[in-house]
Amino acid sequence: MDLVREAFHYQSRFAGSTMVFKIDFPVTAEPAFPSLVKDLALLAQTGFRIVIVPGAKEWIDSVLTEYGIRSRYINSENHNSIRITDARAMPFVEMAAFHGAARFMTALSANHCDSVIGNFVRARGLGVLNGQDMEHTGRVEKILVKPIGKVLDLKMAAILPCIGWSASGKPYNVPSGEIALAAAGALGAIKLFIVSAEIPAGQNNVKNLRLTPKEAETILELNKDPGALPDLRLALAASKAGVERVHIINGREEGAVLRELFSNQGAGTMIYTDEYESIRPLETQDIPDILRIMEPLMRQGILIRRSVEDIQEKKEDYWVFGIDGQAHACGALHKWEKQGEIAAIAVDGAYADMGLGSRIVRFLVNQASKESLSRVFVLTTQSHDWFETLGFTESTPETLPEERRKFYNPERNSKVYVLEL
Numbered sequence: 001m002d003l004v005r006e007a008f009h010y011q012s013r014f015a016g017s018t019m020v021f022k023i024d025f026p027v028t029a030e031p032a033f034p035s036l037v038k039d040l041a042l043l044a045q046t047g048f049r050i051v052i053v054p055g056a057k058e059w060i061d062s063v064l065t066e067y068g069i070r071s072r073y074i075n076s077e078n079h080n081s082i083r084i085t086d087a088r089a090m091p092f093v094e095m096a097a098f099h100g101a102a103r104f105m106t107a108l109s110a111n112h113c114d115s116v117i118g119n120f121v122r123a124r125g126l127g128v129l130n131g132q133d134m135e136h137t138g139r140v141e142k143i144l145v146k147p148i149g150k151v152l153d154l155k156m157a158a159i160l161p162c163i164g165w166s167a168s169g170k171p172y173n174v175p176s177g178e179i180a181l182a183a184a185g186a187l188g189a190i191k192l193f194i195v196s197a198e199i200p201a202g203q204n205n206v207k208n209l210r211l212t213p214k215e216a217e218t219i220l221e222l223n224k225d226p227g228a229l230p231d232l233r234l235a236l237a238a239s240k241a242g243v244e245r246v247h248i249i250n251g252r253e254e255g256a257v258l259r260e261l262f263s264n265q266g267a268g269t270m271i272y273t274d275e276y277e278s279i280r281p282l283e284t285q286d287i288p289d290i291l292r293i294m295e296p297l298m299r300q301g302i303l304i305r306r307s308v309e310d311i312q313e314k315k316e317d318y319w320v321f322g323i324d325g326q327a328h329a330c331g332a333l334h335k336w337e338k339q340g341e342i343a344a345i346a347v348d349g350a351y352a353d354m355g356l357g358s359r360i361v362r363f364l365v366n367q368a369s370k371e372s373l374s375r376v377f378v379l380t381t382q383s384h385d386w387f388e389t390l391g392f393t394e395s396t397p398e399t400l401p402e403e404r405r406k407f408y409n410p411e412r413n414s415k416v417y418v419l420e421l
């Protein structure tokens with residue numbers, strides 16, 4: 001039941017928005033592929049604007065091998081290894097690219113979802129790199145947003161194969177990662193999904209990793225091999241290009257896209273643009289500000305009374321939302337065994353309804369997740385409805401950690417709301 005509730009919440013939040021799916025070619029041969037396409041069809045039918053960028057690399061490799069054409073590659077600063085697509089290879093590359101795209105069209109149509117494979121990408125040749133003529137290897141010049149928009153308006157999925165055409169109609173082989181990146185940016189996609197064949201089946205350690213671009217950058221820096229983690233590299237580039245949320249999903253895992261979209265738990269690695277950048281640890285000089293914010297709420301009994309000393313004592317647990325250097329909202333995460341208590345959420349009245357409160361809560365949930373806590377809970381007398389909108393569900397004082405239960409005040413009779421992580 002909770003799952004259905006969560007799903008409705010996210011459905012209404014995202015419906016009508018554009019999502020781009022870059023899907024590795026080997027995923028199309030996985031047992032999970034039919035259900036992935038079924039989910040994409042469902043999303044398109046329920047009002048999401050679905051853009052698919054099929055990868056074709058492995059299929060191009062096999063077609064070229066079959067026809068006795070050896071691919072040559074070049075390493076460049078930005079691209080790890082790019083295929084030099086010469087005139088002989090190009091017709092085979094086109095054939096392979098459209099074969100990859102057709103797999104999606106066929107599978108979508110079996111799920112009553114129409115789609116259009118189109119020349120939605122204007123490309124330009126890479127020209128000569130380090131003395132090497134790149135011939136038919138190109139890059140995105142622009143994404144043709146209007147025709148894609150028309151297709152999406154009809155609730156059809158738009159499929160962008162890894163081919164782009166120059167203004168004069170010359171075809172170029174363009175890496176699908178670049179097309180996905182450019183399409184997500186140009187279409188104002190709220191999400192880019194990178195459906196990867198790189199993650200081994202059953203591998204769980206990438207689950208629920210929530211990274212800021214800075215954290216992703218650190219991981220990539222630590223990994224000296226420039227060719228390593230191409231999905232993470234692409235995700236970071238997309239996030240820097242303004243895509244709010246980029247998800248790397250295991251293409252072998254059934255239902256991963258829906259889980260990532262419609263549950264609080266998520267299902268893969270996510271890079272989010274740093275909406276939390278204004279949130280920082282509490283400093284001693286913030287205490288008067290946050291007490292000023294809390295005072296009317298404490299007077300009304302909405303928050304329990306806290307003194308300077310109370311806050312100072314647990315200073316490490318507190319975070320503030322700073323605007324122009326001044327704290328305008330706050331919140332705390334207290335740890336009790338494997339659970340986290342979200343407390344002292346308060347927003348300056350002058351900054352109400354601007355999303356500060358929910359951002360602080362999401363931030364604290366994310367912190368709890370990073371610290372491998374199993375759930376977070378909150379005790380509230382008057383804000384339970386608000387916590388419900390953030391995915392929390394009602395529980396009972398009996399479920400509180402033993403140490404915390406000792407301090408539960410039956411007279412105050414706070415409601416207990418929880419979020420499993």
Ligand SMILES: CC(C)(COP(=O)(O)OP(=O)(O)OC[C@H]1O[C@@H](n2cnc3c(N)ncnc32)[C@H](O)[C@@H]1OP(=O)(O)O)[C@@H](O)C(=O)NCCC(=O)NCCS
Nearest residue numbers: 343344345346347352353354355356357358382383385386
């Ligand atoms: C609850 C609180 C933190 C919300 O902060 P905020 O920054 O204004 O909230 P957001 O901008 O993220 O969300 C605003 C939405 O929540 C709604 N909302 C705010 N307080 C609410 C409450 N107590 N119950 C239900 N909905 C509430 C607003 O009407 C608004 O709805 P809308 O988006 O449909 O217009 C803030 O009102 C507050 O400081 N309350 C007192 C302290 C408190 O109750 N803390 C929780 C216990 S620790």
